[in-house]
Amino acid sequence: MKKPFAALAAVIALAGCAPSPQIPVPTAAMAAESSEDLAVLQKGYGVYMAQCSRCHEPMMPSEVSKDDWHIVTPGMAWNAGISEADEEAVLKYILAAR
Numbered sequence: 001m002k003k004p005f006a007a008l009a010a011v012i013a014l015a016g017c018a019p020s021p022q023i024p025v026p027t028a029a030m031a032a033e034s035s036e037d038l039a040v041l042q043k044g045y046g047v048y049m050a051q052c053s054r055c056h057e058p059m060m061p062s063e064v065s066k067d068d069w070h071i072v073t074p075g076m077a078w079n080a081g082i083s084e085a086d087e088e089a090v091l092k093y094i095l096a097a098r
């Protein structure tokens, strides 16, 4: 009589243990590869982690295409109420991190 409970426990354990993806931290290599300023990427990363994770988990930059990031970010920056400069830094960071 224990089996159904064991199966249920396994399902709950699996659902609770979905690995959370690691959002990449800006590095000098990332800055060099994208020809962006490391300081700008770091600012964008900071805004992304602080503002873009208020309503939902921050998406992995690689999960969304370049074109879609260009389309989605302005609307989400409006959602987040961040400045245009912050929006630009976020987009630069995301595109560099992809």
Ligand code: HEC
Binding pocket: 048, 051, 052, 053, 054, 055, 056, 059, 064, 072, 073, 076, 077, 079, 080, 081, 090
């Ligand atoms: C005020 C809440 C809020 C904030 C802040 C917010 N988002 Fe969102 N975001 C949403 C909601 C709601 C959805 C799902 C509905 C939709 O697609 O519009 C979403 C969806 C998304 C998606 C998936 C879109 C798709 O079509 O698959 C991405 C990517 C995204 N957000 C990025 C960001 C980024 C980047 C920021 C920071 C600049 C941000 N979000 C800040 C509410 C927010």
